Amino acid sequence: MRDSGSNGAHLREVSNANSQQSVSAFAPSSNVSEQAIDIRRALKEGMATLRASRVPSHTLAAELLLMHALGRDRTWMYTHAEALLESAETEKYYALIARRAAGEPTQYLTGKQEFWGLEFEVTHAVLIPRPETEHVMEVALARLGPRGLKIHMDTGLPREKLLVADVGTGSGCLAISLAYELPHADVFAIDISEAALEVARRNATRHALAERINFVQADLLAPFLRPSLTTSPSPLPFDLIVSNPPYVASNEADQLQREVRYHEPREALFGGPTGVEIYARLIEQAGTLLRSGGILVLELGYNSAEHVRAILTEQNGWTNVTFTNDLAGIPRAAAADRI
Ligand SMILES: C[S@@+](CC[C@H](N)C(=O)[O-])C[C@H]1O[C@@H](n2cnc3c(N)ncnc32)[C@H](O)[C@@H]1O
DSSP, X not given: OBOSOOXXXXXXXXXXXXXXXXXXXXXXXXXGGGGOOBXXXXXXXXXXXXXXXXXXXXXXHHHHHHHHHHTOOHHHHHHOTTOBOOHHHHHHHHHHHHHHHTTOOHHHHHTEEEETTEEEEOOTTSOOOOGGGHHHHHHHHHHHGGGGSSBOTTTOOBOOOEEEEEESOXXXXXXXXXXXXXXXXXXXXXXXXXXXXXXXXXXXXXXXOGGGEEEEEOSTTHHHHSGGGSSSOOOOOEEEEEEOOOOEEGGGGGGSOHHHHTTSOHHHHEEESSSOHHHHHHHHHHHHHEEEEEEEEEEOOTTOHHHHHHHHHHSSSEEEEEEEEOTTSOEEEEEEEEO
């Protein structure tokens, strides 16, 4: 950052090779050192570019990208509105604005997203954690009740260990948040994507929880049904299995926002021709692997609830089946106890 003078930036056309789109963006001329701009102006221009490209929450996006380019927090930025950007900062910021204007999600540009009050690294290998997935956390913790506490409240004695699985862990947001909330839990974080597991491992290390989380590359829970094929002894039986599986129908791709459709991993989004295919297999496997009284919590697509209700009814052995709505009133989390 520099601290004096201010000058005009010029409009120019910035092309984005990734999206093969060309976006009109405010950006400084090549002679940036001669045309330094201050924070106020950078923000204003960034917001205008994002608004013109119909980026949702364009104000917040411009702020986050400028904070990222400067390595500063919001308070610092707004208390130094006259400070001038270094040329490298200016270039970085306008490049980020151009990529965001072309549809790349802010979180992939800054490399982070908050979930359950914890910060997670995100890359293009993982789905960006969504606020509605926090319902899975809420339902799981509410169902565990006193079992979620590390000690017995009446005796003060330590509780027996909990065994937890997160199927389709992606960034690890559910597995890591559960390990954080449940200090007496051992967690299996499972994903079919090795690239996703690498990100999840880094996130577990970042939160000092890697020791209690086992990362397993697998198709759903298949290796646990054939423990001889795993490198670890049979982990049966689980106390809690959670999953936010891919649940978008293949033919609904064109209804997704461009941010999702072109930038988030396909294997994290699409569940098959109808989108609900994965639930039947997952529920059947969970039925085998959960202990009696064990809990299953699944995130649902906007139209998955009736399908999942039917599976839980048809497959014997489930009780206390509930559906929890998200803030938009859509049934978002299904839960059931194993009889
Ligand atoms: C919707 S994302 C959820 C990621 C993360 N749990 C979250 O809530 O943000 C689904 C994840 O499931 C993984 N996945 C897809 N099919 C799978 C399968 N058959 N077995 C295991 N994981 C799978 C994807 O790679 C992806 O990381």
